[in-house]
Amino acid sequence: MxxxxxxxxxxxxxxxxxxxxxxxxxxxxxxxxxxxxxxxxxxxxxxxxxxxxxxxxxxxxxxxxxxxxxxxxxxxxxVNRSPENELPKTSNLPHSEETDFKATYGFGNISIAVNYGSLAIQNLIHPQWAHATVLDGEIPSIVFDVLQKDHHLYLFRNQTYIGHYAVTDYHLLQGQFALQLINSLYNKSESDWIATFHASTVCNDKEAIMIIGDSGNGKSTLAAVLMANGLDVLADDFSPLSAKNQELYRFPSGISVKEGAFSTLKPMFQDFDQFPIYTSSSKPVIIKYIPPMADFAEAPSHFPCQKIVMVNYDANAVSEMKAIKLEQVLETLIPESWLSPLTSNSRLFLDWIKEVSCYELTYSDNGIAVSQFKKLFDS
Incomplete structure (x- = not known):
């Protein structure tokens, strides 16, 4: 044909x-x-x-x-059409320059400086990393520039052009920045990742469980609740899967929680009132970022993951966890995630995903949700 x-x-x-x-x-x-x-x-x-x-x-x-x-x-x-990639002329690229909006973040012995072209650009990225801010001191390991020219946002790493994105597609910039950040933290390149999932991931000292769900279904709030009850949040909203070992890696951002969950989470975190308040870049809602409890420099960086839980918070529902078919999970997981275009990585993804056990958690009671997750870790 x-x-x-x-x-x-x-x-x-x-x-x-x-x-x-x-x-x-x-x-x-x-x-x-x-x-x-x-x-x-x-x-x-x-x-x-x-x-x-x-x-x-x-x-x-x-x-x-x-x-x-x-x-x-x-x-x-x-499905046989190639994606269209608009490549800018080199002469049209904005030039890197010192700005009034600069932050340096520390992750163990790695420091990363980011020059933001404006306050609006800074607000797209900085809030989830504010907890990792350090004072300018030593020369940073990596320097990113995030600049705007005309109607596009441009990303540079150590003055090397990475990509550009329409201002209206700022979420693509956020995703690419996150990918470049984990490359910097783990000394990897894009080809080293099978996928970066739009999912939160929690772990104990042996394995990880990935949490997926439509936006607003409570996966980040649940991750924060689980962290307050003794589990470790490996990643929030961005869970990278390595091609080398097919394990999920730590992404040390803050955990994004919406205003509706503040009253629930406040008793669980002593400094909750001191966490800054922001307006979400995607919706007109108030959010806070809860810093991860684990120290990036000392905590294990990756774990195997063979369980995925699709969550849905419903205040009127009876809380229950049940096994579901993988097909149900893929309907949410694939469209929401970045999946490597490499043939070898695609094969690794399919080999990994078919061995994963899938569950659905509908919950109205945080205590039951916590007990169900701990039971799942023990199974």
């Missing part, structure tokens, strides 16, 4: 298949029955051949066959 390429990787789950397409770095989760139709489509020379093969195994009308053919064709063409 013209412009249509078969998936590079295929992995069978319990009731479905996951297909990965290299050119677009897209994953499709499809049913077994649709997988059979896709196989016939890819094996067919044209629509008549497709219809003929279907008729040999099922009593399907020409009209229905045409509908299947058209829909599968459009689906596969979509």
């Amino acid at each position: 013209e412009n249509i390429v078969s998936p590079k990787h295929l992995t069978q789950l319990s009731d479905s298949w996951v297909l990965w397409f290299e050119v677009s770095n897209q994953y499709l989760v499809i049913s077994k029955s649709l997988k059979e139709l896709v196989d016939i489509f890819l094996d067919s020379e044209n629509e008549d051949d497709f219809h003929s093969q279907l008729r040999s195994s099922s009593d399907l009308s020409k009209h229905d066959s045409h509908t299947y053919y058209t829909e599968i064709s459009e689906l596969l063409r979509t």
Whole structure:
């Protein structure tokens, strides 16, 4: 088929298949029955051949066959389109310069300085790292510049251009900055990561459990509650998975909690009232960042993760934890995360994810949620 390429990787789950397409770095989760139709489509020379093969195994009308053919064709063409990358001319790049908005952050023996082009740009990144601020002193290990020119935000690392993003897509800048930060902390490059998941992760001294959920479902608040009850927050909202060992790594940002959770969390953290108040960059809501309790320089940096919990806070629900199918988790996990475009890393992701056990926690009672997580760590 013209412009249509078969998936590079295929992995069978319990009731479905996951297909990965290299050119677009897209994953499709499809049913077994649709997988059979896709196989016939890819094996067919044209629509008549497709219809003929279907008729040999099922009593399907020409009209229905045409509908299947058209829909599968459009689906596969979509996942075989290369993403468009706008590359700026070097002459159009803004020049790095000292600004009035500069901060230096300390992580053990690594110090990272960031020059922000304006207060508005600083407010996109600084709040979640404010707890790690140190006084200017020694020459920083790494220097980032985050600048604006016209309607784009530009990111530089040690004066090397990293990328640029429309001001309206500032979340892409935030994600790339986070990726460059963990590269700096662990002396790695983008190719060393299988994925960075939009998920919070908690751990004990042996393993990690990843927490996922739609925005507003309480995953960061739950992570803070679990930390107050003796667990370690390995990462909040940004959980990086290494290609070397397929383990999740520590991301030492503050834990973002919304105003609605302040009254719940205040009794759990002695200095809660002293934590600065910010306005979220994505929504007009008040938030605070709770500093991680673990010392980045001394705490273990990575743990294996073989359990994912999808959480949903519902004040009127009966709290319960139950096992769910991986397919349900992938519907949330894949669209919300950055997944490496490298063929080898995609294979590692599929090999890792199919061994993960998945659960759903609906909760209204924090005490029950804590006990369920501790029970899950012990299982």
